Amino acid sequence: MAESSSPANEAHAAPPDRVAEIQAEWRRERPDLDPSPQAVIGRLHLVALRLTERLVAVYRDFGLSEGEFDVLATLRRAGAPYERPAGELADHTLVTTGGLTKRVDRLEARGLVERRAEASDARKRLVRLTPEGTELIDRAIAAHLDNEHRILDELGATDTAALEPILTRWLRLLDED
DSSP states (O other): OOOOOOHHHHHHHSOOOHHHHHHHHHHHHOTTSOOTTHHHHHHHHHHHHHHHHHHHHHHHHTTOOHHHHHHHHHHHHTOTTTEEEHHHHHHTSSSOHHHHHHHHHHHHHTTSEEEEEETTEEEEEEEEEOHHHHHHHHHHHHHHHHHHHHHHHHHOHHHHHHHHHHHHHHHHHHHHO
16 A cells, blocks of 8 residues: 655656646746646546546446446435436436436346336336346446545555545535536
């Protein structure tokens, strides 16, 4: 497990990364601009890309796209009978209603979810995990969380604990806009 080190020590020990190179190029080409935000935002962007690659690799092991995993996980988190109204399902995932329809269509074709009319209003549709969908997402979420633990273990407990409240606060600030 990696231990936390001070930024000053790390800066002297490691060669410049791609973000540092980009900042140096901007300083050379546009000395009137301050590229310092790229130190954090550029690296966070790259971290997000690398994390997505690692997460999606696990979803693929289960024959799922990132969006399909999201839909199945959202239904599973709803609790028995593992269903949500289609509109509510869209609110609990990171996809648009149109994108959700396509994902649910694919999952339904694979026998992982089913649609049914809501008892109180036949115009409203419910999306429910099938037993096969429940079994698949239970295996996939276990592998996903194991993967996330491995990823965070690389960072180390101290840095992970320090990063969580910073990211929580920053996300809250960004959501206020």
